[in-house]
Amino acid sequence: MDAGFSITLPRQAYTVAVVRDILDTLLRRGGLCRECVDDILIAVSEAGANAVEHGDPAPDYTVEAELGPRWGEVRISHTGRAPDNARLAERFANETVPLPGPEAESGRGIVLMRYLMDEVAFQDEPRTMVALRKRRTICDHPWESPPPERATRYALL
Numbered sequence: 001m002d003a004g005f006s007i008t009l010p011r012q013a014y015t016v017a018v019v020r021d022i023l024d025t026l027l028r029r030g031g032l033c034r035e036c037v038d039d040i041l042i043a044v045s046e047a048g049a050n051a052v053e054h055g056d057p058a059p060d061y062t063v064e065a066e067l068g069p070r071w072g073e074v075r076i077s078h079t080g081r082a083p084d085n086a087r088l089a090e091r092f093a094n095e096t097v098p099l100p101g102p103e104a105e106s107g108r109g110i111v112l113m114r115y116l117m118d119e120v121a122f123q124d125e126p127r128t129m130v131a132l133r134k135r136r137t138i139c140d141h142p143w144e145s146p147p148p149e150r151a152t153r154y155a156l157l
């Protein structure tokens, strides 16, 4: 990957909209089309809301984005532990896991993420993390490598 970005935010609901705004700008500038960016933003909103709701006892969560010539990837992670990480991992990995009932908000979010992204991945060590990947295709602008001084990883916080 050629351009990276990371931000750490308190686990409060309003921050999910902040992440959405930042990624909107970043991904658009990175050449992804409106539709792909919108898909990613919806998936990121789901993952971010899950981190805010279920990330206890972590005080914050981190969003990392990487853009390269073929893929865009956004990772949402925190140091908290979901009570049912094993079941979560299964839901992320297995297309045949049935739709959860209407009370299971986070479960439906996972189904949505799988639908909108080309790949989703879940890991619970060393941080609880959701990775969302979208392929750069013909609908998007071709990747132009940023100049060297902008190619290094930087952080807002």
Ligand SMILES: [Zn+2]
Binding pocket: 032, 033, 034, 035, 036, 037, 137, 139, 140
């Ligand atoms: Zn696109």
